[in-house]
Amino acid sequence: MSMLIATVFGVGHLRPAPGTWGSAVAVLAALGLHYAGGFPLLAIASVLVFFIGWWATAQATRGAEDHDPSEIVIDEVAGQWIALLLVSFGAWHAGVDPLRMYPGWIAGFALFRLFDITKPGIIGWADRRGDALGVMLDDVFAGIFAALGTGVLAWISHGVLGL
Template identity: 35%
Template sequence: MNKEELKEKYGKKRVPHEWCGTDKFTALVTTFFGSGMSPKAPGTMGSLAATIVAYPMALLASSLFGDSIELSLGRFCCVNLYFLMAALIVFFGAIPFVNKAMRDTGTEDPGWIVIDEVCGIFMALTFFPTDIIVAHPWFLVIAFGLFRFFDILKPLGIHKMEKLPGAWGVMADDLLGGVYAGILLWLSAIGIYALAF
């Protein structure tokens, strides 16, 4: 994304309380329980809220399912089915709410819709074992930082996903950003493990 596109997307003035144009439940879902209502950096606030929620989710998954929720693809590689399911449920479940919110408010991908950031954070954690998240929660900070990098700059085809129609474009770019962030998170964990041992 070039400077002009960044300025157009993030530099525009927000209409205060724009989300009031839709019903309360839709606003609650699309702003992820109000985190997107932040007057400054709503995308960052939504990502932060999702990162905070991810820790108790990992604790719950670890206590209920243990390692059975991970699909092993080798010694250092797994797919965390719990966070994959969470990301996909948020992705497909949010589509009608995002479409309704944009239609009701006459907007196109407004900053206060942050449910897409939630999907992206959960997708980033899909490539990471739950027990490591529980034992080393600071990896969540790395996941947050990597995801925000991809969400803001939108490299490697992420920007093209925004061109999909309606809510699909709003959600898909963050899903792909989460995939890229997850791969880098996984690679960083391997690097840290190799240095430690």
């Protein structure tokens, strides 16, 4: 069961770029969660998937030399959902269809992948921990950076440019 969760039911076995596949599936799941219960459901699910993912990653990598094998993508789900929380909140608060805010969903996805791949600062620190918590935390931090970046882009678009 832990390997099914850690690989997001096999998505982590898709090639090339399993992390990108995991993030793409996470975006679709986030949209589904938003439609089912809005921002509150996505926020609760983000917290739950972090803790479930931490457990599943620890179980799946127990005794393995590689603490972060590429097929484990539950961490991408947690981070990607965090990256999209601001967009989900905006749609929920305004009472609009979240697809009307598609630039935010795209920005959240792209920025999350950028930060997850390049691992600047604290993201890289978390990744270097070498344990299941580090596997999850680097994506949490990448998600936070991506959410902040998406917010800045929204502010520029709507506040500065008036679009």
